Amino acid sequence: MSKSISIFDTTLRDGTQGEGISFSADDKIKIARKLDALGVHYIEGGIPGSNSKDIEFFRRAKDLGLSSKITAFGSTRRKGMAAEHDANLKCILESGAQAATLVGKSWDFHVHTALQTTLEENLAMIYDSIAYLKASGLEVIFDAEHFFDGYKNNPEYAVSVLKKAREAGADWLVMCDTNGGTLPHEVHGIVTSLNTELPGAPLGIHTHNDCELAVANTLSAVQAGVTQVQGTMNGYGERCGNANLCSIIPNLQLKMGYQVIGDDSITNLTSTARYISEIANVNMPVNQPYVGNAAFAHKGGIHVSAIMRDSRTYEHIAPELVGNKQRILVSELAGQSNIVSKAQDMGLSFDPSSEQAKNVISKIKDLEHQGYQFEGADASLELLLREANGEVHELFTFESFKMLVEKTAGRPVVSEAFVKINVAGQSIYTAGEGNGPVNALDNALRKALVQYFPTLTDMHLSDYKVRVLDDKETTAARVRVLIESKNADQSWNTVGVSGNVIEASWEALVDSMRYALIGQMSPELQEGEALPRQGIVNH
Structure with a gap:
């Protein structure tokens, strides 16, 4: 029987320390539901009492009915203070969380420099805090901050920190590579030594990616005997990020034979990663292993x-x-x-x-x-292939368009587009306003077509990107425009290229609408030749 590994997700806490990552309370609830469906064992929701978003999350999380354990994060008691009087520990108890993660110092340098206290007082802070939460019925995960740096500097003290946490009743002893500078062979050697120092102790690993080794260090620790893995979805986290669970989970389960999450659940890994990426409003790297758009x-x-x-x-x-x-x-x-x-x-x-x-x-x-690029414009590519296969008959013929952009002092810029097309032998001339030239063109073209093809009312542009192809040409450079469009059922991408950004946008826009109407492209509506791709000046 394969050995089980516990997955501890800290996207909602440690992940939010990454630059550009911010979740509302609603976002956190949505992500927690998604992580629970994936099958992670612990979801660290944040620091109760630290801000209004985390307070609201823990309040609402009580009623979610999740299988995953909602976990609250906090520090050990302050020096010179009784645990029962520490406001941070009280907030953890009041949060309603099923488990608590307590972080404590394990590097003597940090005890002296950051806490400015004695090594003995630090051990007392760890013991008192864990014992207090355990007495209140909480499961306690102890995160030994800077453990690997501490072990390399003073192994006896680093180990004594874990022993003290275990003595206080900690359910998990987690070694943290907080600075992300430890190498896989060092992780393996140190964790292996702990199996002798702390026989039978429930060990965990928490790594950061500053040397791009967080995943490798995590796998190395598992090989050496840890049974809890901490990380974040998509590797979000401070500086260079945390260990990426999107790589760790499949590596452990599919490559190394450990039981991590259900076989049915792991098929949700890609959709979960992308869902969280959308909520975070951060583009996933296309080459992200396993779940990236280019992974296969x-x-x-x-x-x-x-x-x-x-x-x-x-x-x-x-x-x-x-x-x-x-x-x-x-x-x-x-x-x-x-x-x-x-x-x-x-x-x-x-x-x-x-x-x-x-x-x-x-x-x-x-x-x-x-300058066209079809890797990110599958819809334009499909139109080309269907045209070559004789399957696409044009629904309308382009005749002309012109733009008016007006800026008046004290008022916003106004864009207006005038489009002339031919549909089924009828010449149609429409105008449309927008908050930019492309939006105006979209509105004008849609107005001309929607009376013949009402399904276009369900379609909208969802993304627009411009790439300068040769920056040495400055303002005369050719540009590539990629447009993403959506309806209720799907999304698709189209491309246009020109020395004129408006024409490149028009090409991508027209392809987008042609693709949306593929099923309606019948010979009965064909009028004229295929839409030309020549420059504006040739029309």
Whole structure:
């Protein structure tokens, strides 16, 4: 039977110390529910009494009915004060949390410099605080701050801190690599020595990522005998972050054979990571292992050809195990296998040796040379492939557009767009205002089309990005615009490129609406030729 590892998530506490991370009480409740569904064993909600958000979280968390244990964080009692009089410890008891995490000093340097007290008083502070909470019925996790630095400087004292915590009744003894500077072999050696010093003690590990070793250090500690792992989703945390549970959980369960969370639950790992990323309003790195958008993405033609025969050739696990999916990227590096694979995903039939496939590859490479990028614009790519397969018939023909941007002293800028298109043989001229040129174009084009295609009322632009392709050309540089659009069911991305940012935006905008209407592209509505991609001056 595989050994069980307890997962202690501190995204809501230690994770919020990361730059740019801030959660409201509502955010914390939503994340706690998601973490509970994932199957983590402990959810550290924050520091009761420290701020109104944490106070509200603990108040509301009592009624959530979660399987995970809600945990409150705090420090040991102040020097020279009885534990029962310490306001911080009282707040922990009043929070209603099922467990408490107490942090205490284990590095003699910190005891003298930060606490400015004696080594003996520090041990008393640890003992009194833990004993007080235990007497009140709480499970207590003791976080030995700076443990590895302390052990390397004064091993006898660092170990005495853990022994004192255990003597007081601590349920877990967690070693913290607070500065993130310890190496995996050091972690393994120190934890191994503790198995002799503290036989049978329930040990945990809490690492930081300052040397980009937090995950490696955690795995090393588990190999040496720890049974609780602390970390955050997506590695959020102070400075360079905490140990990333999105990597630790699958490494332990899928690679090392430990029982961490349920086999059904681990398939929710990717969706949980992305959900929390959205709430944090922080973009996930596309190359984040296991859960990143590019974790199982393939671009080189030789790679794609191989994985089409057997995905194990270039994938270390099946992406579905963690709720992710394989992606085939199409670019100037693409071979026929990339195109065939993408076409298959769309339900299209492509003969790899056909002129059709060769022509599409050639066209894509030419467009990428001009600055188009289809890796992040799957909808524009799908339109190209469907056009090559004869499946797309244009619903409208572009005739012209013009923009008016007016700034009056003391008033905000006003943008107005005038769009002229032809739908089913009828010329339509509309105007639309917006809080910027692209918004105005979107409103004008939508107004022209919605009378024929009412489903467009459910669609909206959700993201807009501009990338300068050659900054040496300054204001004359070509730009690439990526637009993300959404409706009730899905989201999709389109791309446009031009030396004029408005034209690049128009291209991406038109592709976005064309993609939204794929199912309605019938020959009966075809009028004129396909939408041109030439520059504005040629229309």
